[in-house]
Amino acid sequence: MKVELKLFASLARFVPRDTGAPSHGIYEVVEGTTILDLLHRLEVPVDKVKMIFLNGIHAGGDEILHERDRVGVFPPVAGG
Numbered sequence: 001m002k003v004e005l006k007l008f009a010s011l012a013r014f015v016p017r018d019t020g021a022p023s024h025g026i027y028e029v030v031e032g033t034t035i036l037d038l039l040h041r042l043e044v045p046v047d048k049v050k051m052i053f054l055n056g057i058h059a060g061g062d063e064i065l066h067e068r069d070r071v072g073v074f075p076p077v078a079g080g
Contacts, residue, residue, distance in 0.1 A: 001028070001029060001030075001031065001065075001066065001067040001068075002026050002027065002028055002029075002067065002068065003026070003027055003029055003038070003065045003066075003067075003068070003069045003070070003071060004024060004025070004026050004027075004068075004069070004070045004071065005024060005025060005026075005027055005038060005042075005071045005073070006024035006070070006071070006072045006073070007024065007044065007073050008072065008073065008074045008075070009074065009075050009077060010048070010075050011044060011048065011049070011073055011074070011075050014042050014043060014044045015042070016042070029065055032064060033064065033065050034061065034062055034063060034064055034065065035052055035054065035059060035061045035062070035063055035065065035071055035073075036061040036062060038065065038071070039061070039073065044073070046061070048075050048076075049061075049073055049074070049075065050074055050075055050076040050077075051073070051074040052071065052072070052073050052074075053071070053072040053073075053074075054069060054070070054071055055069060055070050056070070059071075
């Protein structure tokens with residue numbers, strides 16, 4: 001099944017170059033894959049993850065992914 005993953009700010013560098021997009025991609029995952037499983041697969045350092053959203057709703061990372069899910073992952077950010 002396919003899911004969309006968007007990595008924001010400093011995490012965008014972990015998106016494989018073959019996706020054609022600088023910060024997101026569509027990924028094939030097997031049934032039972034969690035958000036954290038996908039992040040580990042892409043070698044995203046989960047200690048650098050501050051917020052995760054699944055289909056626009058705050059998530060913890062242990063949620064099982066389903067066809068056409070959209071995941072957004074943010075590092076800690078600062079600003080004025």
